[in-house]
Amino acid sequence: MERVSLSRDLAGRQFKLETGHFITQADGAITAWLGDTVIIANASMSDDPKAGAEFFPMVVDYEERYYAAGKIKGSRFIKREGRPSENATLNSRVIDRPLRPLFPKGLTHDVQVICTVLSADLEVDPSTTAINAASMALLASGAPFEGPVAAVRVGYVEADGAWKLIINPTYTQADEGKLNIVVAGTLDAITMVESSSKELDEDLMIQALELAHAEIKELCKFQLEFASKLNITKKAYTLIEPNPDMIAAVEAFATEERLATIDGTSKKNHKKSYKKLVLEAYEAFADKIADGSFSKGQINEKLTKMSEKRMRRLILEQELRIDGRKLDEIRPLAIEVGVLPRTHGTGLFKRGETQVLSIATLGAPGDAQTIDTMDRDIEKRYMHHYNFPPYSVGEIKMMRSPSRREIGHGDLAERALLAVLPPKEDCPYAMWVVSETLSCNGSSSMASVCGSSLALMDAGIKISGHVAGIAMGLVTDGTGKYKILTDIQGLEDFAGDMDFKVTGSRKGITALQMDIKVKGLTLAIMREALERAKIGRFALLDAMEAVIPAPRSEMSKYAPMIETIKIDVEQIRSVIGKGGETIQKITAECGVTIDIDQSGLVFITSPNQENGKKAADWVRSIVYIPQAGEIFDGTVTRLMEFGAFVEIAPGKEGLVHISQLSADRVDRVEDVVQVGDKMRVKLMEIDDAGRYNLSHKATLPGFEDTKLAPRPPSRGGFGGGRPGGGRPPFRR
Numbered sequence: 001m002e003r004v005s006l007s008r009d010l011a012g013r014q015f016k017l018e019t020g021h022f023i024t025q026a027d028g029a030i031t032a033w034l035g036d037t038v039i040i041a042n043a044s045m046s047d048d049p050k051a052g053a054e055f056f057p058m059v060v061d062y063e064e065r066y067y068a069a070g071k072i073k074g075s076r077f078i079k080r081e082g083r084p085s086e087n088a089t090l091n092s093r094v095i096d097r098p099l100r101p102l103f104p105k106g107l108t109h110d111v112q113v114i115c116t117v118l119s120a121d122l123e124v125d126p127s128t129t130a131i132n133a134a135s136m137a138l139l140a141s142g143a144p145f146e147g148p149v150a151a152v153r154v155g156y157v158e159a160d161g162a163w164k165l166i167i168n169p170t171y172t173q174a175d176e177g178k179l180n181i182v183v184a185g186t187l188d189a190i191t192m193v194e195s196s197s198k199e200l201d202e203d204l205m206i207q208a209l210e211l212a213h214a215e216i217k218e219l220c221k222f223q224l225e226f227a228s229k230l231n232i233t234k235k236a237y238t239l240i241e242p243n244p245d246m247i248a249a250v251e252a253f254a255t256e257e258r259l260a261t262i263d264g265t266s267k268k269n270h271k272k273s274y275k276k277l278v279l280e281a282y283e284a285f286a287d288k289i290a291d292g293s294f295s296k297g298q299i300n301e302k303l304t305k306m307s308e309k310r311m312r313r314l315i316l317e318q319e320l321r322i323d324g325r326k327l328d329e330i331r332p333l334a335i336e337v338g339v340l341p342r343t344h345g346t347g348l349f350k351r352g353e354t355q356v357l358s359i360a361t362l363g364a365p366g367d368a369q370t371i372d373t374m375d376r377d378i379e380k381r382y383m384h385h386y387n388f389p390p391y392s393v394g395e396i397k398m399m400r401s402p403s404r405r406e407i408g409h410g411d412l413a414e415r416a417l418l419a420v421l422p423p424k425e426d427c428p429y430a431m432w433v434v435s436e437t438l439s440c441n442g443s444s445s446m447a448s449v450c451g452s453s454l455a456l457m458d459a460g461i462k463i464s465g466h467v468a469g470i471a472m473g474l475v476t477d478g479t480g481k482y483k484i485l486t487d488i489q490g491l492e493d494f495a496g497d498m499d500f501k502v503t504g505s506r507k508g509i510t511a512l513q514m515d516i517k518v519k520g521l522t523l524a525i526m527r528e529a530l531e532r533a534k535i536g537r538f539a540l541l542d543a544m545e546a547v548i549p550a551p552r553s554e555m556s557k558y559a560p561m562i563e564t565i566k567i568d569v570e571q572i573r574s575v576i577g578k579g580g581e582t583i584q585k586i587t588a589e590c591g592v593t594i595d596i597d598q599s600g601l602v603f604i605t606s607p608n609q610e611n612g613k614k615a616a617d618w619v620r621s622i623v624y625i626p627q628a629g630e631i632f633d634g635t636v637t638r639l640m641e642f643g644a645f646v647e648i649a650p651g652k653e654g655l656v657h658i659s660q661l662s663a664d665r666v667d668r669v670e671d672v673v674q675v676g677d678k679m680r681v682k683l684m685e686i687d688d689a690g691r692y693n694l695s696h697k698a699t700l701p702g703f704e705d706t707k708l709a710p711r712p713p714s715r716g717g718f719g720g721g722r723p724g725g726g727r728p729p730f731r732r
Helices: 085-104 127-141 170-177 202-227 243-251 267-284 288-289 295-317 404-418 444-458 491-497 523-547 569-576 576-589 610-622
Strands: 004-010 011-017 028-034 035-047 058-063 108-118 150-159 161-166 179-185 190-200 335-336 344-350 354-363 369-372 377-380 382-387 429-437 468-474 482-486 497-504 507-515 561-566 593-596 601-606 631-640 643-650 652-657 678-686 691-695
Touching: 004 202, 011 127, 028 127, 028 404, 035 127, 035 335, 058 127, 085 108, 085 179, 085 190, 085 267, 085 404, 108 127, 108 691, 127 150, 127 161, 127 179, 127 202, 150 170, 150 190, 150 631, 179 202, 179 631, 190 202, 190 404, 202 507, 202 523, 243 295, 267 295, 288 652, 295 482, 295 491, 335 444, 335 523, 354 444, 382 404, 382 444, 382 468, 404 429, 404 444, 404 497, 404 507, 404 610, 429 444, 444 468, 444 497, 444 523, 468 491, 468 523, 482 523, 497 523, 561 610, 569 576, 569 593, 569 610, 576 593, 576 610, 601 610, 610 631, 643 691, 652 678
Parallel strands: 058 108, 382 429, 652 691
Antiparallel strands: 004 011, 011 028, 028 035, 035 108, 150 161, 150 179, 179 190, 190 507, 335 344, 344 354, 354 429, 369 377, 468 482, 468 497, 497 507, 561 601, 593 601, 631 643, 631 678, 643 652, 678 691
C-alpha cells in the first residue's frame, strides 16, 4: 500500500494524518500525529448484516498503552494492561457519540473502530486526536459514514492578566483554567459536547462553541483533502427494509383514534396501553403472522415508530407533550434530606417518576482515590458513582459490573460538583457520593447531580452553593422547524433528536453533555437551549434551597472528625520519625489516622473528639519550638553528676543543673530526683548550641530571678532543640 500523509498546524502543534505505514488488513487505517502524540485508528465493517440485529451494532474502543507514556504499570504482580480504565471508557464514549448518528438508519452490519495510543506527549489530552483519527479511518474504510467529523478541546485560561479562550489547552492549562470542553462536529453543525467549567455564563459557553466549530470546519476540510488523495472503495451494504405490505396494513390499522389510546401520563400507563394496542394488532394480523408473511417484531417496531411520530407531530404542531406538560414545564418535584440514619449525608431527589437517592460518605484524606492511567496519575478527593439497577426501569436482568453508560453518567455528575467544593485546606475530607437510581423515566443522571448536592450539604460539607441539572430535548421536522423541550422524560429522549444535559449553580454552568440523533445542531438552537436550561435550573435550585438552603452547621455524629495542623515542611520528618516510628506510635496509641501533605498540612482523622485532641496535642508538642521563659511540667529522663535531664516535650529535653534542682544546696542529684519523676521547670535560655537550660528552682516562690550556674564543658549525649523552627536532633 502506498504511504500517504498530509500535515497542517493545529494550535501551534503539527497535526498529521498518514496511511499505508501501519495496519494493512483493516478496511481503513489511519495514523494521526499531534506533536509527539501518535494514535492509530482502524475501522472495519462486516460484509453481511448481523443476523437478528435490531440496532446498529457499532463498537468503539479507546486503547491506552502505558508504554506510550514511557511507564510500566504500577501493579507489582500484573504488568499487562487489563480492563480499560474509567478514563479509557469515557474516551470510548466520547469517540462513539459523534460518529454514530452519521450512519444510515437500518444499517445492521458490524462496525468496529479501535483507537490505540502509541505515543503520548504528556502535555495535551489525546482524546480529540483519537476522534479525528477515527473519523478519517471510517472515511478511508469505505463504510456508509456521512462524515467527516472533527473535534477540538477548548480551554478558558489566564494569560498576561486576561482570560481568553484557547484551542487544545495543555493538561496544566485545563486544570488551572475555568473551562475544559470537548466539541465535535461536522462542516455544518455541532454534534457532541462534553465539558466541565467553573460556573461560567451561557454567553461564554456559546463563544467557546463558536471558536471550536470554526476550527472543526477546517479540520473537516483537512480530512476531505486527505481522503481525496486515497483510492477509497465504497463498501456494499444492506439496510433493513420492512415488508411494504405489512407497513401499509399496520398504518391502516393504527388510526389516530387507536394511537390516541396510548397513555403517556406515566411509564406504567404507557407500557400497559401500548401493550394493549400491540396485542390488538397481533390479533388483527393473526393469519399473516401464522403464515409467516408478517412478523411480530416488525409489527411492534412499526407501531413504535408511528407512536413516536404522533408524539413528535403533537409537539411541533400543538406544543402538546405526551404527558400533558407545556414545553418548558418541569415534572413535579419531591425532595428530602437526612433520609438514612447512619450514613453521613443523604439526598433524595424525585422528578416525575425518576427517583434517585444519593449517599455521601466522608473519609480521611488518605481515602482519596489515586488513578493510575497511561499518561497521568491523579488523586481524586471527590468521587461520584452512579448505579442503574434493572428494577429502576421495571426490568429483570443480571447485575454485572458498571456499564459504560453508568460510568459516563457518574463522571458527568462528578464534574458537575467540582466547581463548588471547598478547598482542601478548609475541607480535608475525602468525599464519596453514590447515586442509586431507584426509579427512572428519564434524566436520572441529572437527578443524581441534584441528589449529590443535597447529600453533601446534608453531610455538612461547605459547598459554595447548590448545583442542579436539567436535560433539554429537541424535536425537528427536517425543514427547519423545531421545538425545544425542558426536562425530557424517557420517551422524549428515545424519540427526540437531542439530549442536552446542563448542570450549574446560580453563578453559572459547571458541566455540559450533549448527544444528538440528527446530523448536527446550529449555534442558534444551542443558545436557545442553554437559555431555557438556565430558567429550568433556577427553578430546581429554588426547590432545593427551600429544603436545605445551606450546608449543615454540624456534621453527622457518625462522620469522622478531622483536625488540620500546619507545620513547617522541615518538621515533617520529626512527626514521621525514623522508619515511621513516631507516627505509627501516635496512630496506635490514639486510634487515629494521620495524613501529611507535602505542603506541611497534617490531617488527623479520629472517631471522636477526645482521640483527635490527644493526637493533635502530641503532634503540636513534637513540632513545638520552646521559648525562653516558658514553664513546663516535664519528666526526668536521665541523671548525671552535674544535674538531671528533663523532657519538656516529645523529642525535646534540657538540663536542670544540680544548682537549679532545689532552693537548698544539693550534694547528690539522686537525693532530690529519680528517673521518671515529674518536675516543673522553667526554660531559662537556649544556648548557642541550641541546648535547653532548665531550672526547677526558678519555679519556686521567691526565686523568679534565679540565675543559671556555669554549664559543664560537656553534657554527654544531651539532645536539645534548635531555635527558630529547626528540627531537633533528638530521635524517638
